[in-house]
Amino acid sequence: MAMTDVLSAEDIKKAVGAFSAAESFNYKKFFEMVGLKKKSPEDVKKVFHILDKDRSGFIEEEELKFVLKGFTPDGRDLSDKETKALLAAGDKDGDGKIGADEFATLVAES
Secondary structure (H helix, E strand, O other), rough: OOHOOOOOOHHHHHHHHHHHOOOOOOHHHHHHHHHHHOOOOOHHHHHHHHOOOOOOOEEEEEHHOOOOHHHHOOOOOOEEEEHHHHHHHHHOOOOEEEEEHHHHHHHHHO
């Protein structure tokens, strides 16, 4: 499944482009711009599974670094600071990774 099966290619391009500058990533604005906030819980889970590259059932810190590339190959890597901020926002149980339910909560809070 491709990200464009769930989200519009135009929205993805706009959202990723808005955060192309280093240290500019804001997950709340990004999830809203990319259209994820308006999606059903099923669609949010689909996006989670696309971002979970190693199919572990979690998005680990290493995968978060490449979250924008998960939406489009043109996306930049997040900085360590941005990655840690995203992990801190999403990791509700403190296990160092984001599960599907935590991701759904993160999107809902944005």
